[in-house]
Amino acid sequence: MTAPTHAGPPISGTTRLYALLGDPIAQVRAPGLLNPVLARRGADAVLVPMRVAPGDVAPVVRALRQVANLHGILVTVPHKAAVLALADRVTARARLAGSVNALRREPDGAWSADTFDGDGFVRGLVEAGHDPKGLRVCVVGAGGAGSAIAVALLDAEVAELRLVDTDPGRRDELWRRLSEAYPGRVSAATGPRLADVDLAVNATPLGLRPDDPLPFPVSGLPAHAVVADIIMKPAETALLRAAGERGLAAHPGEPMLAHQIDSYLDFFDL
Amino acid sequence: MTAPTHAGPPISGTTRLYALLGDPIAQVRAPGLLNPVLARRGADAVLVPMRVAPGDVAPVVRALRQVANLHGILVTVPHKAAVLALADRVTARARLAGSVNALRREPDGAWSADTFDGDGFVRGLVEAGHDPKGLRVCVVGAGGAGSAIAVALLDAEVAELRLVDTDPGRRDELWRRLSEAYPGRVSAATGPRLADVDLAVNATPLGLRPDDPLPFPVSGLPAHAVVADIIMKPAETALLRAAGERGLAAHPGEPMLAHQIDSYLDFFDL
Numbered sequence: 001m002t003a004p005t006h007a008g009p010p011i012s013g014t015t016r017l018y019a020l021l022g023d024p025i026a027q028v029r030a031p032g033l034l035n036p037v038l039a040r041r042g043a044d045a046v047l048v049p050m051r052v053a054p055g056d057v058a059p060v061v062r063a064l065r066q067v068a069n070l071h072g073i074l075v076t077v078p079h080k081a082a083v084l085a086l087a088d089r090v091t092a093r094a095r096l097a098g099s100v101n102a103l104r105r106e107p108d109g110a111w112s113a114d115t116f117d118g119d120g121f122v123r124g125l126v127e128a129g130h131d132p133k134g135l136r137v138c139v140v141g142a143g144g145a146g147s148a149i150a151v152a153l154l155d156a157e158v159a160e161l162r163l164v165d166t167d168p169g170r171r172d173e174l175w176r177r178l179s180e181a182y183p184g185r186v187s188a189a190t191g192p193r194l195a196d197v198d199l200a201v202n203a204t205p206l207g208l209r210p211d212d213p214l215p216f217p218v219s220g221l222p223a224h225a226v227v228a229d230i231i232m233k234p235a236e237t238a239l240l241r242a243a244g245e246r247g248l249a250a251h252p253g254e255p256m257l258a259h260q261i262d263s264y265l266d267f268f269d270l
Numbered sequence: 271m272t273a274p275t276h277a278g279p280p281i282s283g284t285t286r287l288y289a290l291l292g293d294p295i296a297q298v299r300a301p302g303l304l305n306p307v308l309a310r311r312g313a314d315a316v317l318v319p320m321r322v323a324p325g326d327v328a329p330v331v332r333a334l335r336q337v338a339n340l341h342g343i344l345v346t347v348p349h350k351a352a353v354l355a356l357a358d359r360v361t362a363r364a365r366l367a368g369s370v371n372a373l374r375r376e377p378d379g380a381w382s383a384d385t386f387d388g389d390g391f392v393r394g395l396v397e398a399g400h401d402p403k404g405l406r407v408c409v410v411g412a413g414g415a416g417s418a419i420a421v422a423l424l425d426a427e428v429a430e431l432r433l434v435d436t437d438p439g440r441r442d443e444l445w446r447r448l449s450e451a452y453p454g455r456v457s458a459a460t461g462p463r464l465a466d467v468d469l470a471v472n473a474t475p476l477g478l479r480p481d482d483p484l485p486f487p488v489s490g491l492p493a494h495a496v497v498a499d500i501i502m503k504p505a506e507t508a509l510l511r512a513a514g515e516r517g518l519a520a521h522p523g524e525p526m527l528a529h530q531i532d533s534y535l536d537f538f539d540l
Binding site: 008009010011012013014015017023025026027028029031032035039046047048049050051052053056059060062063064066067068069070 | 281299
């Protein structure tokens with residue numbers, strides 16, 4: 001059994017549903033974290049994982065919107081950008097990031113979307129003693145989570161943000177949006193320039209699978225640098241292990257999610 | 271809180287999903303009965319209710335088939351006939367009934383469907399001491415559950431089966447199929463002829479709402495007759511109360527579902 005030992009909430013015909021869409025899905029942590037909270041609160045609600053391939057996400061979201069007792073959707077890799085287009089309303093920060101990770105049914109029947117990835121990441125970082133204010137930061141991966149983290153780091157007043165992605169199209173599109181909103185603080189590159197950064201963030205999926213290559217080498221980082229990873233499973237990725245072996249501070253993926261659980265509960269009014 | 275107090279199974283990224291589709295949905299009992307069994311067995315699986323309007327059931331089922339960790343669908347009022355057409359394979363008894371209440375994903379990716387309503391109903395009836403063999407029976411309601419119950423009662427060797435439905439089209443369509451399979455034992459009428467029946471079954475949704483009229487009058491039934499209802503919520507419908515007040519044996523909806531829980535567990539290999 002790989003399921004957590006915490007009991008889930010009781011489920012009956014009156015239970016409100018929340019779905020978490022991702023692909024792969026086995027690694028997701030939110031159901032294991034959120035459901036015991038719902039059970040303890042006596043909320044008549046449950047979050048269930050749904051593995052949905054990228055080509056199916058639009059029809060699946062459209063269908064889930066027709067499920068009357070389904071009140072919200074969480075979104076993880078690789079759907080965070082695609083789902084933005086399926087919401088009726090999107091917050092400014094999510095539109096800037098080009099990424100959403102939560103949708104809810106509004107009282108008028110419309111679906112609104114927001115992203116809590118960046119906010120959760122920054123709050124986790126600050127709590128761990130790594131306030132990003134004034135730092136030079138390199139974010140590797142301009143996908144859904146990376147984009148949201150980039151926006152939140154700029155809002156948290158990093159001095160300089162370098163965007164790295166192997167896909168120049170999506171990297172430059174994000175760079176254009178962020179440069180307009182935060183002039184003079186954002187640059188973009190195909191490969192990481194790490195020699196003078198204070199914080200390097202892996203926001204790619206590299207590290208989910210045991211045979212993934214490192215998203216960036218830790219050898220070029222200065223001795224005071226912090227290496228952060230958004231991967232939650234395994235808790236210690238090869239990147240964080242390599243950082244630790246070099247004596248660098250390693251910040252895991254877990255706090256980003258832990259700090260989002262309260263945001264989800266607020267957003268869904270649970 | 272209307273949710274049951276039994277804890278549900280723990281839910282993580284590896285959990286297999288099962289969905290129960292109906293409209294309305296608040297009254298459904300299967301999640302409250304099945305999930306505690308799954309939790310006790312340590313099965314990494316959960317059944318969640320989904321309220322889906324009739325016009326949306328086809329796209330919703332098609333979308334759920336694309337959810338890779340969703341392995342089965344239960345179907346209740348009013349979708350049991352419509353969902354038959356959405357399965358790749360249908361058992362003979364379900365095709366005869368024109369009604370399915372369970373679909374599962376097969377190893378080859380196809381979806382197969384069966385109905386357990388009739389079997390559960392007859393087993394509950396027999397266990398309560400009302401073996402239908404040799405009886406004259408009137409089934410009121412030729413929808414999904416009524417059709418499946420009619421097939422199971424004929425398989426259980428009732429002497430005569432009268433089908434009643436206010437919709438002559440669907441009643442006669444079922445009558446034609448059943449007459450071919452069980453020649454000389456099936457008749458059809460618009461209103462119930464109850465004066466000489468041994469068992470009268472309500473298989474309509476009448477009784478779900480407090481202000482529903484009775485599906486048929488109990489005044490015309492002989493004193494030895496059994497009145498059965500498939501409505502599960504409320505446990506004592508106005509029909510069963512009226513039958514009891516007349517001194518007739520009243521058989522509630524609960525046993526039909528209770529006897530299906532094991533069938534579902536077998537069908538889904540849980």
